[in-house]
Amino acid sequence: MKKAAIGFFVVVTLALMAWGFYQAIYVAPNDAMQGEIFRIFYYHVPSASVAFLFFAVSLIGSIGFLASRRGNPDRAQAFDAWAVAGAEVGVVFCTVVLATGPLWARRAWGIWWTWDARLTTTLILWLIYVSYLLLRRFAAGPQMQTLAAVLGIFGALDVPIVYMSNRWWRTQHPAPVFGGAPGSGMDKSMVGAFLWNMLAWLCWGLLILALRYRVERKSQLIEAEEAQQALEA
Amino acid sequence: MDQAAILDHQFLIAAYAVTWTIQLGYLAFLGIKWRTQKREEARVQRNPR
Numbered sequence: 001m002k003k004a005a006i007g008f009f010v011v012v013t014l015a016l017m018a019w020g021f022y023q024a025i026y027v028a029p030n031d032a033m034q035g036e037i038f039r040i041f042y043y044h045v046p047s048a049s050v051a052f053l054f055f056a057v058s059l060i061g062s063i064g065f066l067a068s069r070r071g072n073p074d075r076a077q078a079f080d081a082w083a084v085a086g087a088e089v090g091v092v093f094c095t096v097v098l099a100t101g102p103l104w105a106r107r108a109w110g111i112w113w114t115w116d117a118r119l120t121t122t123l124i125l126w127l128i129y130v131s132y133l134l135l136r137r138f139a140a141g142p143q144m145q146t147l148a149a150v151l152g153i154f155g156a157l158d159v160p161i162v163y164m165s166n167r168w169w170r171t172q173h174p175a176p177v178f179g180g181a182p183g184s185g186m187d188k189s190m191v192g193a194f195l196w197n198m199l200a201w202l203c204w205g206l207l208i209l210a211l212r213y214r215v216e217r218k219s220q221l222i223e224a225e226e227a228q229q230a231l232e233a
Numbered sequence: 234m235d236q237a238a239i240l241d242h243q244f245l246i247a248a249y250a251v252t253w254t255i256q257l258g259y260l261a262f263l264g265i266k267w268r269t270q271k272r273e274e275a276r277v278q279r280n281p282r
Binding site: 021035036037039040043044047089092095096099100103104106107204208211212214215218219221222225226229 | 237238240241242244245247248249251252255256259260263266267270273274277278
């Protein structure tokens with residue numbers, strides 16, 4: 001039953017990805033100002049949104065780990081697995097944002113990169129979570145998970161700064177398309193393509209987040225088993 | 234098609250290709266990790282120290 005549900009979700013996700021691609025390339029019209037290059041929006045913005053969501057998952061996992069590590073070690077390990085899964089998958093989506101952004105910027109602004117508030121805070125966010133993953137990969141000892149959880153919480157503090165950066169400061173990056181100044185928003189003919197791609201990338205992200213969580217849990221169980229066997233030997 | 238439109242098209246294809254390369258590359262990485270862990274799990278259960 002569980003396998004069938006997972007298989008169904010995979011099929012739905014793949015169908016959504018294909019449909020989202022079709023909508024972005026063939027259905028949505030060219031932007032009146034930017035032309036065809038605007039279609040990067042349909043991958044760039046959903047990737048940023050999903051990255052933010054998964055950094056929030058990492059934040060909840062980190063807080064949960066710190067809160068339960070003494071009272072309920074088993075639950076703490078599960079929280080830790082969510083924290084690392086959220087951080088790693090969030091970094092993957094943030095990498096997409098940082099890769100597609102300059103490609104768009106080169107055509108729209110004539111430059112690959114500029115140190116404006118939105119771009120710089122996004123790069124800092126990415127660097128914080130890469131350092132989180134490096135810490136987890138190379139640090140050893142019982143304090144590693146605690147240090148990583150603290151770093152994960154600090155990293156998440158950058159998310160609202162990234163989100164608000166083009167509201168708080170004048171940036172080269174465009175003002176918010178949604179929820180921005182009066183008159184902001186998209187043409188109706190583009191909204192469908194955007195929402196389909198949001199849904200598709202969200203489902204894709206949830207799929208790989210769940211897989212990454214399973215991998216981490218399995219890794220924890222193998223380590224616990226080995227530690228138990230070492231004690232018994 | 235003018236030069237600007239051709240360049241726009243090429244950059245768009247590059248952005249979509251980069252996105253899929255990153256996502257599928259990560260999925261492949263997870264798949265390899267998963268397979269390695271399955272082997273490791275079998276080893277631990279087969280050869281307890």
